[in-house]
Amino acid sequence: MSAAADRSPQAERRDEGLRFYQTGTFAVGGRLLAEHQRTVQSQPRRPSSLTKGHRACQGCGEALGARYALDAALRAAGGRLIAANATGCLEVFSSPYPESSWQLPWIHSLFANAPAVASGIAAALRAKGREDVRVVGQGGDGGTVDIGLACLSGMFERHDDVLYICYDNQAYMNTGVQRSAATPPGARTATTEPLGGHPGNDFGQGKSAPLIALAHEIPYVATATVAELHDLEAKVARAMEIRGPRYLHLLVPCPLGWGSEPSETILIARLAKESGLFPVFEAIDGAIHAVAKIRRQVPVREYLRRQRRYAHLFADGGREDVIDRLQAAADRNIVRFGLLEGSAPLAGDLLGAPAPGELDDLSGAQAP
């Protein structure tokens, strides 16, 4: 599963040939792939941690993302994994009493406290000397970025041995699409109703949970989408090799809240990344280590126009000014994270190590 697994030069050459065909990097599996190139999802007997019969909407990105991520984590943990879940769609659609879709030990407590519950489980396991059992905490963007942030920050700074996964669908979906601090500018939600005829979320608000996690300098922070399974599985596998707090931020389109076609969930996640609006990166010990390059760049318009939450930007003559600002935000990401082939993340940004000059400035400022 890990793309970084050792390979012989012959295997490398064969893969080169295979890439022409289609497989290896993008499709889920393929009859011609070597075992090490196959995803967990392609296995005939994958764990399916979130099994069928759940009540998520048609085409739910969160349901898909949870199975992708937890199956990979289960595989990495040798099947010994406990999950603590925040309140939200993922919890509600998977566990209407007395049914459960979970095929691993799973607990739900409150909206705000999933990171703390996970921390507690990790502490208990440590006390019992059961370090073979691993822990995942998970929740939606509301449960993570807003109400659960204090618990999450505590989990990070205490260095608890938990992988926390945020399923980011950019609003409070379960209660009817209210704005969260992860709702992007320009997007309409039930709580960004027109004040002066502009129903989109404001610019200049909200926060980035991955960058907040990064600022804690925890051992592992990564973003991913449901559109790139190989990347996602490799990141989960890498995170599971590490002990201590780890954070994975997974973009999961929501057909209901975004007003998109259920069949286009993966396409939309892909366009979010390919437009630069959602940077996909990986950071180790507080510094960006790798970014997923844009493969077939698209203007943000291609991403926006498929979602009714942005319909007001295209209706009645359109709001080119807003679209331009969103494009500018994507362009900024592209430069800041070095998303184009051949470019590198900006040095001196908060994400990487400070540039040498900046270091001097800092030490100068500290001198009396």
Next chain:
Amino acid sequence: MSERPFAITLEVGSSRANHTGSWRSERPEYVRRMPPCNAACPAGEDIQGWLYEAEAGGGGYHSAWRALVAVNPLPAVMGHVCFHPCEEACNRLALDEAVGINAVERFLGEEAIRRGWEPPSPAQPSGRRVLVVGSGPAGLSAAWQLALRGHHVTLRERSKQPGGMMRYGIPAYRLPRRTLDAEIERITALGVQIECGQRVGSLAYALQEGAFDAAFLALGADVAHHIDIPGATAARVIDAVAFLHATAEGQAPVLGRRVVVYGGGDTALDAARTAARLGHGAGSLPAPQPLAGAPGAQEDPGGEAPPAPQEPVVVYRRTAERMPAHPQELAEAREEGISFRWLSTIAAARGERLVLERMRLDEQGMPQPTGELEELPADCVILALGEEPDLTPLQGLDGVIGEDGRVAVNEAMMTARPGLFAGGDLIAQERNVAVAVGHGRRAARSIDAYLRGFAMPGEEAPEPVAFADLNPWYFTDAPRQVAPKLARIRRQSTFEEVVLTLAEDSALYEARRCFSCGSCFSCDNCYGVCPDDAVLKPGPDGSPYAIDLDYCKGCGMCAAECPCGAIAMVPEQT
């Protein structure tokens, strides 16, 4: 009551009790759609199907070849001479370059010869007897298909050896006879009797005398069109098919030093290239000589200089862009030093010279005379002005020859006379080996139905899969460092006679470039992307997936993310 915790009334159960399939208004269905390469192949090959087999490498080549010869008994021949319209239709063109279908076909055909792969076994003998006249690709293809279906086939051929234009037209430098012989041998190994040196003079008589239940006519078209060149002696004018035929039999005629070929089709180019190979002329072409007395005319310098050796010259009345020959043939001819006199017709012969008249193209692109004349030295003229079939054996068969003097067939390839079928150059507008093989196969299917008393199958033409029906995200384009290699492979399929058959690794690599348009190629995408875990992967790799309709909510993600358009969403009946 079991021991449940206080206030808990229900046993915890799995969500599998909840059949979310009832939410669905559309269901995904696995389909097989027509790939554009298959739709474009005149022989009717299932190209996507055999490429899929070949992709596996190793034992996959054998199954690929079996799939190939189920349709076409001449894959190695085709790999050498086919003009591959499939590659022009290939969806991969929209991403980088077409899959090198023809080169892979040639690899598989040659691999079969090299390894001596056996023909498939024929069906139970039907007890029915079919006469096939003509052993070109049309006749051989029909004979193969009929024999596979258990019918007894007698194939009569006028020439000394079988193969038709593949042996006596297409020059050996483009199609090694060893390849042709090996593929024909396999057809006889299936039980087809080929009787060479047996011209069928009267079909009516042959049918009656042999008590045949049906017949397939594949006489080809080899009666050359002639024109009279005033002043030319018959000894110095020869037609291209006769010239190529004689050369193929090892009896190349003496043409003289300066050969002029008249015509603009592939046959003209083959004749010129063959003449060049026979050593008629070498070196560069002298400038055209304006006629004595015409404006700008110069005196002939006289006989003092040694006669300049000369490559064959092709004279054609229109331009290079408008010549019917395939562009790649033209390029190869040019590479070999053949020269061209465009916009020219032969008006007369005068001693050792031809008088050419310059043409100009009118608005319709038709050549019109200009009255301007020039001369071209020539010892011999090869006429390549088209051919027509010899229909004399069909005399006395009512209605088979139409009022336009041609043999007409219906959808099932049957002539006006029940039980008498025809195909190949004899009836075709487009004359090539692939069309002939396709006709032979279609006719054989019809003959089989006719003999068994079934309805004759029509040829349905489903809409081919377009590039827009695929999900191209999953296909990678050629990384820069590999692109030159690609170009080399393309060249190999184009200049067949110059370059050897593809090496195994290149053939495998080409096969794996196929998108598998319209058919599942087992990439596991549908199995992976379903948010409801409702796609089943029951068998080993390569066996079909299934939709668990108890849980499928009909979101359509599997169909959207299928790289090759092999899943359709169909409305549920409510």
